[in-house]
Amino acid sequence: MIKLIKAVILLTLIGLALNGCSGSDGRNGDSASKVKTDLEEIQERGVLRAITSYSPISYFIYRGQPLGYEYEMLKRLTDYLGVELQLVVASDFTEMIRMLNSGEGDMIAYNLTLTSDRQERVAFTVPMNTTHQVLVQRKPSNWRQMRLHEIERTLIRSPFELNGETIHVRRASSYLDRLINLSAEIGGDIDIVEADGSLTTEELIRMVAEREIEYTVSDENIARLNAMTFPILDIETPISLPQQTAWAVRHNSPVFLETLNNWLTDFQREADYYVIYRKYFENTRAYRARVRSDFLFSASGRISAYDDIIKRYADELGWDWKLIASLIFQESQFNPNARSWAGAVGLMQLMPRTAEAYGAADPTDPVQSVRAGVRFLQWLEDYWEDHIEDDQERKHFVLASYNVGQGHVQDARRLAEKYDADPNVWHDNVARFMLKKSNADYYNDEVVRFGYARGIEPVQYVDHILYIYNHYLASEQLRTSDGLAGADN
Numbered sequence: 001m002i003k004l005i006k007a008v009i010l011l012t013l014i015g016l017a018l019n020g021c022s023g024s025d026g027r028n029g030d031s032a033s034k035v036k037t038d039l040e041e042i043q044e045r046g047v048l049r050a051i052t053s054y055s056p057i058s059y060f061i062y063r064g065q066p067l068g069y070e071y072e073m074l075k076r077l078t079d080y081l082g083v084e085l086q087l088v089v090a091s092d093f094t095e096m097i098r099m100l101n102s103g104e105g106d107m108i109a110y111n112l113t114l115t116s117d118r119q120e121r122v123a124f125t126v127p128m129n130t131t132h133q134v135l136v137q138r139k140p141s142n143w144r145q146m147r148l149h150e151i152e153r154t155l156i157r158s159p160f161e162l163n164g165e166t167i168h169v170r171r172a173s174s175y176l177d178r179l180i181n182l183s184a185e186i187g188g189d190i191d192i193v194e195a196d197g198s199l200t201t202e203e204l205i206r207m208v209a210e211r212e213i214e215y216t217v218s219d220e221n222i223a224r225l226n227a228m229t230f231p232i233l234d235i236e237t238p239i240s241l242p243q244q245t246a247w248a249v250r251h252n253s254p255v256f257l258e259t260l261n262n263w264l265t266d267f268q269r270e271a272d273y274y275v276i277y278r279k280y281f282e283n284t285r286a287y288r289a290r291v292r293s294d295f296l297f298s299a300s301g302r303i304s305a306y307d308d309i310i311k312r313y314a315d316e317l318g319w320d321w322k323l324i325a326s327l328i329f330q331e332s333q334f335n336p337n338a339r340s341w342a343g344a345v346g347l348m349q350l351m352p353r354t355a356e357a358y359g360a361a362d363p364t365d366p367v368q369s370v371r372a373g374v375r376f377l378q379w380l381e382d383y384w385e386d387h388i389e390d391d392q393e394r395k396h397f398v399l400a401s402y403n404v405g406q407g408h409v410q411d412a413r414r415l416a417e418k419y420d421a422d423p424n425v426w427h428d429n430v431a432r433f434m435l436k437k438s439n440a441d442y443y444n445d446e447v448v449r450f451g452y453a454r455g456i457e458p459v460q461y462v463d464h465i466l467y468i469y470n471h472y473l474a475s476e477q478l479r480t481s482d483g484l485a486g487a488d489n
Contacts, residue, residue, distance in 0.1 A: 035101065036252050037106060040255070047085075048077070048078050048084070048085055050070075050105060051088045051090050051105035052070045052088070054200075055202060069279075072279075074087075076267065123250065129245045130242050133219060134238050135215060136234075157237055159186050163189060165191065167191070168204055168216050169192065169217050173201075179217065202222070206230065220238075223235040304329075306336075319377070320469075322472040322473065324374065326465045326472060328347050332347050336364050336369065348369050360372035397426060407450040408437060412437060434455040435456055438454050
């Protein structure tokens, strides 16, 4: 029996308003976990819950698509383990530790610096990267007209020169720990400001470039990417020795840790790993395009150039506009000139007869395509309202019908009813029998009226749209929640 593909990533958002958790420094009550979940339990569950954070490198939504170094690595890992991926989004390292040791996640997948203090609280994987921390500072406004030695005289090059200076860094980060130690080492008094939890390191770097703050600290590889975006920045002053970064699991997950280490060791030898690494840590042009783009969703709230059109017609349908945007991404990846092998055209990939029936004389026109596509969705919504009472469940049937037609979906419902499944529930019920419509024993069944269908396509279609939609939902909630914007290492 074909296994139902559940390609939905559930993104768990944890608010810093949780009293008694956000106030902890992560050193009390979380050094040992009472949760004992190892690899066997993860594989039996069929889901790996990975704690990560939003940032323009680790995990983000860009032009409607989930991307990021940690995200792509985790997808490779879950394929290897044969499980689905569930992302749990945290704000900083303190939250990550709390969520890991409370059992809300199975691992921390983030660029964490290995420190002796952290090793007491989590079990680190084999090192993934080596970096060092640098001071991010600003060159003079007229630096392009100055000689190199003149610029150098204006910059801090020795840690002793930080005495009395104010430096903003993310709370609960290794940058904070390093500055505290550095202040003691130089026998001085560095004014260390723990920045608001809603600010990422990338945002603090931007604030230095735009004269909102004077200094911050970053890993050198992250700072170098940002310096390509803001040439006025100087990142050449190191404030730490080389440091290793890694992922982490609970101390009482030894089998999972060993498996993870073996996979990381092998995968880091493969060309695929280097492609991913270079994509996010060395491709400065792509990074600059992302951070300057209006379509970095977690920062701008915009998914595509057609958001306003989608919102207008989504209101008429009464659906969340992000769900329709998810459908459009699945259909055309927001390309208004997209054409399928079957002849579907435009953002919503309407077949010529459907486009004409719902008023799209030119389906490559974004307004006409979205308007006609939403009108078709409204027709399907009205059709299924007579059959599926639950509003949210009905959307699954509407989406499946948009892909394969309501006749085939009704066939799957009749098969479900015949074989004692629930004909009014999509997942694990009607979807299971939609998959069987490519089997002659089922498409020739007396209750089937529309014959053969390649049922895996509408099943995957619904799952993939929900997969994207859940990313959009979580990103929007994180973007609009106080104190949730991305962790540091």
